[in-house]
Amino acid sequence: xxxxxxxxxxxxxxxxxxxxxxxxxxxxxxxxxxxxxxxxxxxxxxxxxxxxxxxxxxxxxxxxxxxxxxxxxxxxxxxxxxxxxxxxxxxxxxxxxxxxxxxxxxxxxxxxxxxxxxxxxxxxxxxxxxxxxxxxxxxxxxxxxxxxxxxxxxxxxxxxxxxxxxxxxxxxxxxxxxxxxxxxxxxxxxxxxxxxxxxxxxxxxxxxxxxxxxxxxxxxxxxxxxxxxxxxxxxxxxxxxxxxxxxxxxxxxxxxxxxxxxxxxxxxxxxxxxxxxxxxxxxxxxxxxxxxxxxxxxxxxxxxxxxxxxxxxxxxxxxxxxxxxxxxxxxxxxxxxxxxxxxxxxxxxxxxxxxxxxxxxxxxxxxxxxxxxxxxxxxxx
Amino acid sequence: xxxxxxxxxxxxxxxxxxxxxxxxxxxxxxxxxxxxxxxxxxxxxxxxxxxxxxxxxxxxxxxxxxxxxxxxxxxxxxxxxxxxxxxxxxxxxxxxxxxxxxxxxxxxxxxxxxxxxxxxxxxxxxxxxxxxxxxx
Numbered sequence: 210x211x212x213x214x215x216x217x218x219x220x221x222x223x224x225x226x227x228x229x230x231x232x233x234x235x236x237x238x239x240x241x242x243x244x245x246x247x248x249x250x251x252x253x254x255x256x257x258x259x260x261x262x263x264x265x266x267x268x269x270x271x272x273x274x275x276x277x278x279x280x281x282x283x284x285x286x287x288x289x290x291x292x293x294x295x296x297x298x299x300x301x302x303x304x305x306x307x308x309x310x311x312x313x314x315x316x317x318x319x320x321x322x323x324x325x326x327x328x329x330x331x332x333x334x335x336x337x338x339x340x341x342x343x344x345x346x347x348x349x350x351x352x353x354x355x356x357x358x359x360x361x362x363x364x365x366x367x368x369x370x371x372x373x374x375x376x377x378x379x380x381x382x383x384x385x386x387x388x389x390x391x392x393x394x395x396x397x398x399x400x401x402x403x404x405x406x407x408x409x410x411x412x413x414x415x416x417x418x419x420x421x422x423x424x425x426x427x428x429x430x431x432x433x434x435x436x437x438x439x440x441x442x443x444x445x446x447x448x449x450x451x452x453x454x455x456x457x458x459x460x461x462x463x464x465x466x467x468x469x470x471x472x473x474x475x476x477x478x479x480x481x482x483x484x485x486x487x488x489x490x491x492x493x494x495x496x497x498x499x500x501x502x503x504x505x506x507x508x509x510x511x512x513x514x515x516x517x518x519x520x521x522x523x524x525x526x527x528x529x530x531x532x533x534x535x536x537x538x539x540x541x542x543x544x545x546x547x548x549x550x551x552x553x554x555x556x557x558x559x560x561x562x563x564x565x566x567x568x569x570x571x572x573x574x575x576x577x578x579x580x581x582x583x584x585x586x587x588x589x590x
Numbered sequence: 591x592x593x594x595x596x597x598x599x600x601x602x603x604x605x606x607x608x609x610x611x612x613x614x615x616x617x618x619x620x621x622x623x624x625x626x627x628x629x630x631x632x633x634x635x636x637x638x639x640x641x642x643x644x645x646x647x648x649x650x651x652x653x654x655x656x657x658x659x660x661x662x663x664x665x666x667x668x669x670x671x672x673x674x675x676x677x678x679x680x681x682x683x684x685x686x687x688x689x690x691x692x693x694x695x696x697x698x699x700x701x702x703x704x705x706x707x708x709x710x711x712x713x714x715x716x717x718x719x720x721x722x723x724x725x726x
Contacts, residue, residue: 269632343680347685350684350687358657361627430670
């Protein structure tokens with residue numbers, strides 16, 4: 210069986226940041242990712258990030274991705290692409306469908322002293338009449354096609370959802386030359402940041418709050434040609450007689466994300482439901498270690514947030530994994546973690562972030578109460 | 591409808607206006623349009639990748655070597671990849687990252703190939719898939 214000191218699932222912002230920290234400390238690190246290219250969703254983020262310079266503010270996701278890859282390479286991180294982690298097994302075994310050596314995939318088992326799950330999140334879907342019609346897709350699918358592959362999946366779009374993903378992808382569709390007909394939001398208020406919403410409104414695109422999609426109507430070619438929407442009441446049910454028809458050949462769904470916790474479930478990591486983070490999230494401590502020793506979680510898997518928070522959580526997990534292996538002294542690791550947690554607290558401020566800061570504290574408290582291992586064992590070298 | 595009929599002399603009305611009008615009112619079928627993003631304010635869409643030819647249900651279309659098959663299909667306005675087994679309903683791009691399997695097609699005789707994550711190779715023969723086809 211192959212052996213590595215640290216195996217990281219996912220080469221997105223959290224996974225790459227973790228790999229850089231662990232490898233820089235001296236650990237032998239393998240990152241496994243199922244995509245053809247590393248970087249997770251960073252290479253689809255063509256907009257500039259917010260925050261201070263410590264949070265890469267003003268940089269576009271694509272540039273942050275390039276920088277991270279460069280750093281990981283310099284730190285000597287091993288990267289297997291086209292490879293899927295199909296399971297975690299007792300005894301810290303990682304089952305991998307390895308496609309990094311050629312087109313024929315091979316099943317291999319790698320033993321890892323420390324495992325960091327940074328598997329990201331998956332899109333939520335709303336179901337309505339005609340939701341399987343070609344032309345109806347996740348907002349992420351449309352974003353991938355326009356920003357990564359430079360093709361338009363349609364010509365005139367209706368966006369379902371006005372969270373940050375809905376707002377940003379709508380703007381990116383406009384940048385790509387797609388006509389955005391409207392945004393439809395069931396809640397009474399716009400979900401995302403006002404700056405993003407302002408960009409949409411300045412372009413004269415209506416954002417229908419308190420509305421929902423009723424049907425995606427296929428045209429003669431079998432793909433979407435019309436979209437029927439309606440107003441919703443306080444019970445979120447459509448109001449009779451408020452239906453309107455919009456000409457559109459593209460429906461993009463941006464109704465939130467949920468953490469990909471499947472691998473953690475396999476290891477019986479303790480999970481807790483938290484709406485602020487998109488669903489079931491693993492309990493974890495300040496080291497990003499889950500209720501199962503030597504299994505860490507970081508990024509969207511530990512609760513859906515943003516790329517900037519994923520980067521910081523990845524760093525925490527990377528440092529802590531290296532600490533468990535004895536590459537970093539506890540005191541030094543603790544100091545570094547304090548600095549990173551201060552940055553995370555700064556990111557989780559304001560009307561949008563505050564709820565997440567409170568909920569994150571709850572998760573940490575619950576971990577300490579339930580798991581009761583505030584200071585894990587480790588060896589010093 | 592396979593042809594665009596110019597109602598006005600080109601000198602009088604800007605061709606692009608007529609084209610736009612024709613597209614808007616469904617006079618031009620989607621498949622005759624180019625869906626590639628040629629110009630972009632932020633992203634560099636210029637590529638030095640070779641353009642190759644692939645065959646989709648007997649029709650030849652251009653594609654860029656190494657791009658996902660699905661991207662090449664979308665660029666030519668093809669949005670249906672398969673039909674379901676029981677109700678024969680069309681399916682197309684949904685997740686775009688190899689998770690949902692709605693875009694599977696028969697590629698070089700091999701069925702159930704996820705076109706959104708399978709790179710284009712020159713001369714590929716691609717067919718719309720009906721139901722769950724068996725591997726030969």
